[in-house]
Amino acid sequence: MKKILQTVAILITNVSGGGTVRHAKEIAHAWSMQECRVLYIEVTDSITQVHFLKKGVIVKEYLFVDDEDGKRLKQLLQAYHVQLLHVEHLFNAPTYFLSLHKKLEIPLAIVMHDYYMICPFIKLTYEDESYCGEKGTDACQQCLARRNFVYGASGTRVLDIYKWRKMWEEYLKGAALVVVPSRDMEKRVRKYYPNIHLRMIENPELIPVKSQVKQIGLIGALSKAKGGRKVKECLDYCAANHLKLHFVLFGTLPDIVLNEDENKYITILGPYEEETIYSQIPRYLIDFFWFPGIWPETYSYTLTIPVRLGIPCISTNLGAIASRIQEHHWGKTYPWQYGAAQIIQELTDFPYAQYKNPNFEIQNTSFGCIEEYYEGISILEVNDCCHEHVPASDNINQLTGTYAKKEFHLLWHLAHGREKLHLLWHIDRKWVIDAVKRRISRSFVKKI
Known part of the structure; x- marks a missing residue:
């Protein structure tokens, strides 16, 4: 039987790394392997790159620089008879992207990877990158007035949180599908956009693994919001009290400076590679992993790594990491406001051995069938991808x-x-x- 959905465009703007880019690239590859033509669109300021994928391979690439109002991109998508626009992120995107699906007269699917469409600072955090507590619209308005946020696409300062959310609410209303990757995020988004229908689809984990493990593991680029400052405070506490604990960080501590005594209690291995991390971790005999973040993350690929290795986890009680740990019994959580002494007590008392159980199994290991993912969306059938009137790619x-x-x-x-x-x-x-x-x-x- 002939597939109705033959060509999809996947769009991401001004995001250069992290779980959002990983998800975008993985879903583009997955759909292309299901006999669907994929146009993967990466926008960096005034530069638009388009990669045409067939069966997991890039067969054609286009480059548009200073594409005024996206005219050439629109022409390209029309030439390829794109039937669905799938948006992974619109960070600092020119406003014409908000109406691209309407100009193409095709349905829109959106994946919300963070809180950008609610809070321009993305993470629901204060200036010090700690969780803001979501204390209501008035508090959000005061925060926005206090901080300098310039919407990169227009160069204008955003001063009204009501207008910001109204803009994104209208955009979300125009989508045939809005996906969030965790139950925790679903609950938070519903508070702001109760009339938007959300579908929770956990990000699949596509990396094959091994198992086995001991010590306290940390993973990722631990900014202040991800608990970097808490790590430093705990290292200082360990040094002051001569505790018998050691931390191994498979990642970095950006913007955090450790003194000589604190450095004795941690091994920092630098950025990790997905292909090698699963064989690297067992060499350090990690007992359990600690996730010290102080903002409500929407999802976390890094949590999956110790889970796949059967290693218990402990985290603050905020966001998707906490909800996944609690829901699947992968470990325990503690109040995110805890100071160093309380955190160390939690780490010391954590009965990690009792959490090594059959629940350490992730079954969501593929994106599934493309028709099921976009189920319920009305797709206009086309005869073929004839590539008429394809705009010329820019020559550097x-x-x-x-x-x-x-x-x-x-x-x-x-x-x-x-x-x-x-x-x-x-x-x-x-x-x-x-x-x-x-x-x-x-x-x-x-x-x-």
């Missing part, structure tokens, strides 16, 4: 603009030979001068 040697920061680095990465020389003539001089003044010329030169 013909670019005339001035480029800096992420745009320049991306173009430099895409450029070859003489194209790099051409780019150097179009680099933003002010940016270079500022880089030199801030003594980052060495890293700048290294990148180019």
Whole structure:
């Protein structure tokens, strides 16, 4: 029987890493392996890259620079007879993306990976990256007035949380499907958008694993919101009290500076690779993993790693990590407001051995059938993908603009030979001068 859904466009803007990009790339690959043509669209400021996938392989690529109002992107999607626009994130997206599905006259599916459509600061946190407590609209309005948030697409400062949420509510209302990855996030989003129909679909875990493990493990880039400062406080407490605990961090502590005594209590291994982390962890004999985050995460791929290895976990009682641990009996949680002494007591008393049970099994290991994922969406049938009137991709040697920061680095990465020389003539001089003044010329030169 002929598939009705033959071509899907997957869109992500101004997100360069983390679970959102992973999910976007994995779902693009999964759909393309199910005989569906996929146009994977990555937007970085004024640069739009489109990758055409068939059976898991990129067979064609397009580059649009300074695509005014997305005219060429729209033309490309029409030429490929795209039947559904699937949005993974619209961080700092030009406003024309909000009406792209309407211009194409196709249904819209949205995956909410975080709280950007509720809070422009994404994580529901204060300036110090601790959980704000969601104390009501007035508190949100005061927070927005106190902090300087500029919507990158328009360059205008956002001062009214009501207008911000109204804009995204209207966008969500226009979607045929809105997906959230956890029950915890579903409950939180419903408080703000009670009239939006949400479907909870946990992110599948596609990495094959082994098992076995001992000590206290930490994982990921632990910013302050993800508990980095709490880790430092606990290390200080351990050093002051000469405790017999040691932490192994499969990741980093950005913006956190440890002193000599604190460093004795932790081994920091740096960023990990998905392909090797499962064989790396058993070598350190981890007893259990600690997730010290102080904001309500919407999902966490990092939690899956110790779970797949059968290693119990302990976390703060906030967000999807806590709800998944509690729901599946993978460990326990403690109040997110706890200080160092209380946290260390929780870690010391944690009866991790009793949590090593059959519940440490993740069965959600694929995206399933594409028709089931988009079930209920009315898809317009097309005859074939005839590629009529496909707009020409930009040639880097013909670019005339001035480029800096992420745009320049991306173009430099895409450029070859003489194209790099051409780019150097179009680099933003002010940016270079500022880089030199801030003594980052060495890293700048290294990148180019």
